[in-house]
Amino acid sequence: MASSRFSIAVHTLALLAHGAADKSLKSEAIACLVKTNAVVIRRLLSDLSCAKIVVSQAGAAGGSRLAKKPEEINLFEIYQAIEGGEIFTLHRQTPPESCDIGRSIQAVLGEIQDVLDAAVKESLGKISLAEVLQMIETENENCRAKYQLKTGRQAGKTANKVSNEGF
Amino acid sequence: MASSRFSIAVHTLALLAHGAADKSLKSEAIACLVKTNAVVIRRLLSDLSCAKIVVSQAGAAGGSRLAKKPEEINLFEIYQAIEGGEIFTLHRQTPPESCDIGRSIQAVLGEIQDVLDAAVKESLGKISLAEVLQMIETENENCRAKYQLKTGRQAGKTANKVSNEGF
DNA sequence: TTAACTGTAACTATCTTTGTTACTGAAGCT
């Protein structure tokens, strides 16, 4: 892969998961928040829709919403729905059969890809969209804390050490 | 990432590991076996050399050889030496700070990248170059078995079912 | 000193990814 589609997909889904359970957003609105073109978002939503992660509705008052709860969506589903799934590419030119190594290297590289794929599945599969939302929350709280530190809202010039808590 | 550099690197290192312990090959020779340009190989070897995986020597009778034993080289080292290391890319345009999600999504995506990275390290780190050579061996034996089946060297037209074993 | 190498820069070609415009058909509204 090596595209930003996964980033944009996670961002989009986080937006959909953020508000009410069945909140629906229009592609234009998402595009604006993600700073890209609406068609880019529609292409993405189209893939996510095939994977039953979102549901889209055409027509006036249309838009897209999550097909299931954020707890039930994990990052590997998203990854799979969106990317070809191969982390590295094989040779452009097939190596010569006449060489002992060349004859089998591509099959072996395929096995290595499978191993990698399993690892990605294992690690991304563990993270749900709900957890991503939580991470975003936490991140925001940290930012707020830092901001308060900078502007000295905490009273006093000795505010060098600050707790990580959300104040 | 999403390039074929990793494939070509593994192929190259397999070639170097194949013969005698301190076998040295010229970039032209490798390029020929991998079916690419010698400069592409040199660029790769340059990176591998920085990572202390190979040692190169300029001048007549020069070339490159492994810097350590195939058992001591693992695929994660190679991966790291060669690729930027990021499996997916962040948004091209930074999302607006004004949105709760947009403000933190990139930091969170960074954390996800770290998780992925750890998973890749874990899985690729387990596989040594020596094991790759073994996989290639096994693959070659399987091929031989299949070939013998096709050409009917096994005597008889009724050879429909064959064991998967190496001959 | 010459010939055979590596290492790199600079350039071109090719392919991939992203952005854009334009259109079709779906769904609600008047």
Place this chain on the structure above:
DNA sequence: AGCTTCAGTAACAAAGATAGTTACAGTTAA
């Protein structure tokens, strides 16, 4: 019915990444 607002997709343009090529400086052995 006719209008408006939306998703889905095709077709094309722009931008960026990857790979291939040429050229040359510096290194080493004979």
